Amino acid sequence: MTCAAIMVVLGLLVSGEGPSVPDEVAVRWVERTFGGDTGLLELLVLPTEAYVLIPVAVLAAVLCLIGRRRPEAALIIVGPLIAILANTWVLKPLFGRWKYTYLAYPSGHTVALVAVLTVLVLLARPGVATAVISAVGAVVLCGVTIGMLGLGYHYLTDVVGGALFAVATVCATWVLLSWAARRRAPVPSDG
Template sequence: GLLDLFVQPTEPYVLLPLIALITLLCALGRHWRGALLCVAGTAIPVALNSWVLKPLFDRHLKDYLAYPSGHTVSLVAVLTVLVLLARPGTGRLVSGALAVLVTAVAGVGLVGLGYHYPIDVAGGALFAVAAVLGVSLSVSFLPVPRRAPERSDGSPPGGTSSGNPPAASPR
């Protein structure tokens, strides 16, 4: 029914192609930090949630670890990356508002279908935002590969015919 539709954005078959597309677009635009954020900003929160937080909190619902919600972490990590990649100003404001709306609707579905309690969804969302912001901060410190500027006259860089810088004077 409707609740099943609400949880669709949390599914891997929706999120993985979206991550691949965003990463590809960043790479095509030579936005290397953005591409790295797409991959690391989504994978690291999911891995930490699955391998560290869920076992640490050890809160079961039915026969699975429910806190924090892994589906929520996955969704909110992707949405947070999208918000960070959006243009500052209106683009970021609109993408942020849509991210909150999609997260709320997915949360209603996850709780309504009995997969999670509201605290599972809230904990997953808060952790995902914090983790992606941490990854984003880390990525911002990485050097960005730069190409040498192309010369308009077609001559090699360095001011010599060989492209090598002139040798130091023996004086």
């Protein structure tokens, strides 16, 4: 709930606007640090591509199905899908923040990546697996952010808004799927 509220407030602050001061500072830092190395920047953005994310999600869903974890398999598919569709069809038009010729807030690249990463963190066994996935995900997101800023795809605030929305949507979807699974679970007979 907190992530969604912050995303909305941030969206209202940047709605219809160009870059904010933090956006400009972040872009200048990326330009100074990484220059015009478009090859590196494109490599950093690679994890947001559908041909990377879809196989990861399908593999995770198959593993859940093999382990008879149907609600978890459903989350892997439904969570990111809801986040991506709601972002594209509702949030981007609602906030109306343009970058060049396309709507930019919240970042769809970020929503797709963070939705899949959030599912993986939620479904990992508590302990080392969760810590490793979280750490790797944070590093990947930092790299993706640098790539998107350097290539001019998004402002920093677009990335932050996309990450917040993805986390909020996947977590809400997980709560609903868990609730539905508990309601459908057979009740043991007491007599």
